[in-house]
Every structure is written in structure tokens, then in C-alpha cells.
Amino acid sequence: ATSISPRFDLKTYWTDLIKEIDQKLDEAIPVQYPNQIYEAMRYSVLAKGAKRAPPVMCVAACELFGGNRLAAFPTACALEMVHAASLIHDDLPCMDDDPSRRGKPSNHTIFGVDMAILAGDALFPLGFRHIVSHTPTDLVPETRLLRVIAEIARAVGSTGMAAGQFIDLEGGPNAVDFVQEKKFGEMGQCSAVCGGLLAGASDDEIQRLRNYGRAVGVLYQVVDDILEAKTETEENKKKGKSYVSLYGVDKAMEVAEDLRSQAKKELDALEKYGEKVLPLYSFVDYAADRGFSFAAPV
Amino acid sequence: KIDARKEKPPFNFNAYVVEKANFVNKALDDAVSVKNPPMIHEAMRYSLLAGGKRVRPMLCIAACEVVGGHQSAAMPAACAVEMIHTMSLIHDDLPCMDNDDLRRGKPTNHKVFGEDVAVLAGDSLLAFAFEFIATATSGVAPNRVLAAVGELAKAIGTEGLVAGQVVDLSCTGNNSNVGLDTLEFIHIHKTAALLEASVVLGAILGGGTDEQVEKLRTFARKIGLLFQVVDDILDVTKSSEELGKTAGKDLETDKTTYPKLLGLEKAREFAEKLNEEAKLQLADFDRDKRAPLVALADYIAHRQN
Numbered sequence: 001a002t003s004i005s006p007r008f009d010l011k012t013y014w015t016d017l018i019k020e021i022d023q024k025l026d027e028a029i030p031v032q033y034p035n036q037i038y039e040a041m042r043y044s045v046l047a048k049g050a051k052r053a054p055p056v057m058c059v060a061a062c063e064l065f066g067g068n069r070l071a072a073f074p075t076a077c078a079l080e081m082v083h084a085a086s087l088i089h090d091d092l093p094c095m096d097d098d099p100s101r102r103g104k105p106s107n108h109t110i111f112g113v114d115m116a117i118l119a120g121d122a123l124f125p126l127g128f129r130h131i132v133s134h135t136p137t138d139l140v141p142e143t144r145l146l147r148v149i150a151e152i153a154r155a156v157g158s159t160g161m162a163a164g165q166f167i168d169l170e171g172g173p174n175a176v177d178f179v180q181e182k183k184f185g186e187m188g189q190c191s192a193v194c195g196g197l198l199a200g201a202s203d204d205e206i207q208r209l210r211n212y213g214r215a216v217g218v219l220y221q222v223v224d225d226i227l228e229a230k231t232e233t234e235e236n237k238k239k240g241k242s243y244v245s246l247y248g249v250d251k252a253m254e255v256a257e258d259l260r261s262q263a264k265k266e267l268d269a270l271e272k273y274g275e276k277v278l279p280l281y282s283f284v285d286y287a288a289d290r291g292f293s294f295a296a297p298v
Numbered sequence: 299k300i301d302a303r304k305e306k307p308p309f310n311f312n313a314y315v316v317e318k319a320n321f322v323n324k325a326l327d328d329a330v331s332v333k334n335p336p337m338i339h340e341a342m343r344y345s346l347l348a349g350g351k352r353v354r355p356m357l358c359i360a361a362c363e364v365v366g367g368h369q370s371a372a373m374p375a376a377c378a379v380e381m382i383h384t385m386s387l388i389h390d391d392l393p394c395m396d397n398d399d400l401r402r403g404k405p406t407n408h409k410v411f412g413e414d415v416a417v418l419a420g421d422s423l424l425a426f427a428f429e430f431i432a433t434a435t436s437g438v439a440p441n442r443v444l445a446a447v448g449e450l451a452k453a454i455g456t457e458g459l460v461a462g463q464v465v466d467l468s469c470t471g472n473n474s475n476v477g478l479d480t481l482e483f484i485h486i487h488k489t490a491a492l493l494e495a496s497v498v499l500g501a502i503l504g505g506g507t508d509e510q511v512e513k514l515r516t517f518a519r520k521i522g523l524l525f526q527v528v529d530d531i532l533d534v535t536k537s538s539e540e541l542g543k544t545a546g547k548d549l550e551t552d553k554t555t556y557p558k559l560l561g562l563e564k565a566r567e568f569a570e571k572l573n574e575e576a577k578l579q580l581a582d583f584d585r586d587k588r589a590p591l592v593a594l595a596d597y598i599a600h601r602q603n
Contacts, residue, residue, distance in 0.1 A: 037456055037464045094413035113394040114467055122455040124424050129451035132444055142440035146432045149447055153429035158338045158422035166335050169414055
């Protein structure tokens, strides 16, 4: 498939959304008593330079079906909250024992293990609460919001991201595929599906978004791993189960190409929406090529 | 001398508790089945089905029924509040938190499954509680289900369980400055918030009016605080064997408790006062329908473990 990304300025679309999402997240977590828990939550959710890929995918999927982005913002913020909660818990000493995240000390390194666990425990429900209290009900019927809540809960739960983290730690048959799909595919899948649900997409369209989001989520991570493998030295080699660590860079690049065409194939079935499919389409190419970089955070 | 009116048989609390506990236990067993990967689900079930008293689910169902709803409307919410309660116990027992080895008379979750699985099992129960309410509630208007989701979420986070645990942790080993205000903050958040949510969810899903929901919310706040005052009293008056958890732990960790601040007798009087105030909130409800809530308040006040 030829790339059609040049017809759409993803960078501007994305950068604008980051600003809006960052502002809404900032407002969603004001510091009050007991301060330290709010500060721990803000530290991870408002980390500078976060690309906000799940919210962007959610908003783009909502707009694809003619949904108003105001309908999608609360869910988009919730995705960042539950995602941050998962990452905080994944980094804990009893889990991946990762002292840093996105180039900064991880949450428990700064706030302590107890506070890091509680920050995660608070961010999951805050996400659900944010959806309930902030989504304009004149734009989204309650039945759709209940489906969105169920979708997010399933994605982070015992058969989703928690399952991926468990297999990442404990191993098992086909561990790499399982871990990639659950740890990274779930978030992409959930983001795209939630956007579609909010806009009232049909079951068939939701299934397309499911497949699309999963492929893009895994693609994003595989490419991250490839880029990291190309620059890393022996001592900072990544732990955990990635395609690169198992099969090497060349095979991982083949996997990435497959995922790119899979994701685009799903979108081909939505071509009746015309130009509105372009944000999601160019998102695939960004995940694969990283064709631009974001301005350094101020 | 003889009352000619036909007397209804008095409310049988023991039969009620057994019936509702069986109903809830069956529903919880069905709700959390063993899926892939098995160990997380076994860890979830280990703590969820460990034979808790099911006070929160019972409050949820009783509140649903007092406003005229059928218990089936509140069943997923009743299970959800128990999932949240269990999740908070699993995480609170972790070595980096309260470091407890014993819970409900059995080794704590992380002792059996390891800390990593205990964290994930807690996270999974938290998430599943929301999934279950959103997908399994039937026969209730969607706006009511959504309101229930919002109430439950509020009870867990920084305005609920988590806030209570944060302040509790910051006080342990640093007790000279802990006054009654801080103590109440801890308990209102750590204990009362989820009891309140249990009652409020039941009332909302059972079709209660706003006024009824708020009456029951006040009732729940009172018995939530009552629950903790009684817990503190039991910690200094009962053995580990009687409690099924480590007794005397509050003294050992020099934690501020109601008996310590008020003395044992005054703490007991405070408990009685809360119980009376709670039951006053139920005055406007039908006498027969409110009987389970009245009995649950008395049970919380007078329980021995």
C-alpha cells in the first residue's frame, strides 16, 4: 500500500490534541489533602513530553464516525490515567523493578513503594469517575458510556494488561506474542474501540477498530524496541519479552511491516468515511516510521 | 389485654444473613471464574472467596430492598463492593504497607502467591468490579447504573479508601500528633466510604428517590464510623484466634485508636451513640423493609469479631 499520510498533517492534529489533553489532565488532578498522593499521581500522569497516543487514537476514532471530540475528551483522559496506573505498578520492585520511566525516576523511586501502589489504585477509579462526571450526556447516551467503562476495565484487567504483565514476569508458552499483545496491543485496541463506541459505531466497525488498535499498539512497541536496540549498549539491554530480544532486529522489522499492513487493511473497510479516516491512517505510518518528532516540552 | 391484630413473625436476622451470604457467595463464585492466565484468577478467588462476612454486599442488597427494589437489581453491585473491599485488603496487607501475614484466618494473598501476583490480583479485582457492574446489571435504567459506577469510583480513590490508607500510613510510628480529627479522617475514608458506597449503590439501583438515597447515605456514614470504632475495641479486647487476624496489632504499632484516645468505656459509649443516630435515619422507611438495615447496624455495633 502506498502511504497517503502526506495528505494529512498528523503532526499539527496530534500536537493540538496533546495541548488539550495535558490541560484537561492537569485540571482533573488538583492537589489537596493528603497532598503526597495527588503529587504522586500527577508526577506520572503529567510527565513532560508524554505523547498521549491512546487519547489521540481515541479522539481520532470518535471523529472518524462523526463524533464530537468534546464527547471523547473525558474518555481520552481516562485512558491516560489507567495507563499511568498500569505503568506505575509495572515498574515496582516486586514487578519489573525499573528505577526509571521515560528518562525520569519511576514513581516509587520518588514517592516510595507504598505511595506508588496507592497512586495506581487511585488512578484506575479516577479514570472511571472522570468519564461519568465529565462526559456531556447530551452528546453520548448512558448505554454507550457503560460499554466504554466495561471496555477499559476489561483492557486493564486480569485477561488484559494485568495478564500481559504476569506472563512477562512468569513466562509461559508463546510468551512473547502474548506479552506484546496484552501489554501493548490492549491499550491500542481499547483506545480505538472506545472512540468508536462513543460515536455510536456499528458492531462490525468496532471489530475493525479492535483489530486496527491492537495492530498499531503492538507495532508502536516493536518499533520502539527496534530503535532502542540500534542505539543501546550492552549494559542497558532491555529486559523483558520483546520480538527484538527473541528474534533479532531483522525479524522484528518484518513483524512491524506485517502489522502496518494489517492495520491499514482494517481501515480499508472503513473507506466510506472518506478523508475522515486519514488521522488513523497516518497514525499507522507514524507508529512504523516515526516520520516527525514533537517539539521539546517547555 | 390480648392484641387482636395478627402479629407478623419477627425479623429473623440469622436466617437473613445466611440466605444473603449464600446468594452473594454463589454470585461471586460465578462472577470470577478461572481464565487464562490461571494464577491471577486463582489469586483473585483465593481472597474473594475466603469467607468474609459479606457485610458490604448485605448492606447493598438491604438498601436496594428498603427502597422497594428487588435484590437482583443490586446483585452485581453487591459483588463489586466486595471485590473492591477484597482488593484493598490484598494491597493493604503487602509488606510495603501494613505487612500482614494473616487475614480472615488464612495466610495473606502475597504470602501464598507472591507480591507481584498480589498487586496484579488486586488491580484485576478493582477493574473487574467496574466491568461487572457495567455489564451484569439488568433491569435498571442506564443512568442509574452509570451513577452507581461514579459513586463506587469515588469511594475507592483519593476521596475514599486510598486517602484513608495514605493518612493512616503517614501516622503509623508517628503517633504523638494524631488527634481525633485525623483519626476520623482515616476511618471515614478507609472504612466508611466503601460502606457508604455499598448502601448508596443499593439505593440507587433499587430505584430510590434522591431524598431516600441521601437519608441512607447518612445512615451509612454513621455505621461506617461505628464499624471502625468497634474494630478498634475488638483489637484490644479479643485474641487473634477470635478475630481471624492479628490482634493487638494497633498497640504493637502504637497506632492511634478510639480506645486509646477516649478510653475503652467512652469508646463503647461513642459506638452506641453512632448506632442510635444511624437508626434514626431509617425512621421514614417501612417498618418491615427497614428491619434488615436496623439489624445490620446492631450487628456491626455488637459483633464479636
